[in-house]
Amino acid sequence: MIQAYAEGQDTPGMARSSTACGLAEHGRDGHWGIAREMVSARGGAVWAAWTEDEVPCCFAKEACPKTGLTPQGACDLFSEHPGVCSFALDATLAEDPWRAGRIDAALKVLSACDLHDQQTVHAAAHDATLLTWDELRAGIWTFLPDSDQAAVYRLISRTNSVRTMKPHAVVGHARDITEVTRLWSSSSPCRLAHGELAESHTAILEALPSEWQVKVLGGQRLPDGAAPRTPLGEALREASRQAGTGQAPPSAGRNWEVDWDRQRDRETGARVLDRLSHLPDGWRVDAMRRITAGTNALSAVSDAFTAINIICAYDVRLAWNARNRPRRVPA
Numbered sequence: 001m002i003q004a005y006a007e008g009q010d011t012p013g014m015a016r017s018s019t020a021c022g023l024a025e026h027g028r029d030g031h032w033g034i035a036r037e038m039v040s041a042r043g044g045a046v047w048a049a050w051t052e053d054e055v056p057c058c059f060a061k062e063a064c065p066k067t068g069l070t071p072q073g074a075c076d077l078f079s080e081h082p083g084v085c086s087f088a089l090d091a092t093l094a095e096d097p098w099r100a101g102r103i104d105a106a107l108k109v110l111s112a113c114d115l116h117d118q119q120t121v122h123a124a125a126h127d128a129t130l131l132t133w134d135e136l137r138a139g140i141w142t143f144l145p146d147s148d149q150a151a152v153y154r155l156i157s158r159t160n161s162v163r164t165m166k167p168h169a170v171v172g173h174a175r176d177i178t179e180v181t182r183l184w185s186s187s188s189p190c191r192l193a194h195g196e197l198a199e200s201h202t203a204i205l206e207a208l209p210s211e212w213q214v215k216v217l218g219g220q221r222l223p224d225g226a227a228p229r230t231p232l233g234e235a236l237r238e239a240s241r242q243a244g245t246g247q248a249p250p251s252a253g254r255n256w257e258v259d260w261d262r263q264r265d266r267e268t269g270a271r272v273l274d275r276l277s278h279l280p281d282g283w284r285v286d287a288m289r290r291i292t293a294g295t296n297a298l299s300a301v302s303d304a305f306t307a308i309n310i311i312c313a314y315d316v317r318l319a320w321n322a323r324n325r326p327r328r329v330p331a
């Protein structure tokens with residue numbers, strides 16, 4: 001048995017990545033997800049096993065030897081796994097020539113949601129999001145970076161709240177799904193826009209002393225009054241420059257209005273940093289991508305925690321191994 005370690009690169013600690021359960025629908029017994037593929041002629045992988053209340057344990061497992069009817073139909077699970085083989089599971093997701101058309105039709109309804117009744121809009125949100133997920137899983141899902149899978153899970157988690165969203169939010173949701181549907185076009189780089197930028201922002205942020213991280217994140221709020229928000233990239237560059245010369249973030253001055261703002265930014269920044277540092281890697285990069293795009297930092301991290309709590313209703317069981325993991329929403 002191998003317990004997963006490493007909180008950050010080269011740092012001992014608990015695992016920071018997440019994995020979703022790969023088994024067919026099952027009860028409350030253990031979940032299994034791939035932690036890492038093994039590089040060997042015989043294949044196999046290190047699998048994380050967990051239950052709802054435990055941190056995962058890792059086991060090296062040989063690949064399931066069973067194959068389906070087609071030569072490509074090998075099982076993606078491990079030898080003697082519970083439940084049906086993945087090829088039997090994937091059969092329900094197999095390429096469906098009508099699916100893309102149904103997604104387009106649903107997205108059209110969402111983009112003009114004020115012309116339709118609530119029931120139609122809700123059904124369209126369901127189709128657009130879940131059929132998009134099916135189409136990805138029938139094709140490129142396993143090739144997507146963790147942060148893009150997190151982005152898709154976040155969209156899935158919003159499916160049911162579409163009924164209470166304002167029209168502009170529904171249109172925004174449709175726009176986000178449309179961006180995901182571009183992933184399966186042949187010219188797509190198979191990754192959502194600005195993912196690499198978000199990864200580099202995450203790395204720069206984490207290299208800063210924590211008081212500077214708090215300062216940068218605290219400034220990533222929606223502008224109110226006269227103070228415009230410094231874009232994340234710029235704020236990070238400036239903080240790196242000043243931290244590099246050994247400076248501490250500016251402290252209270254003589255202007256009480258500025259002091260009050262700074263104090264509030266520090267408090268918010270500390271909350272954002274705490275939540276951000278407890279998210280699995282991919283979710284953290286997805287939150288940073290949203291902050292880069294202008295979302296209020298506190299909303300971006302809170303949305304990630306909410307999404308992780310909701311997606312279990314869609315049978316996505318994440319191995320959650322960060323400390324202070326989000327509490328489950330009471331049923």
Ligand SMILES: [Zn+2]
Pocket residue numbers: 021022023026030031032317
């Ligand atoms: Zn499971």
Ligand SMILES: [Zn+2]
Pocket residue numbers: 064065066075076077078081084085086
């Ligand atoms: Zn199998």
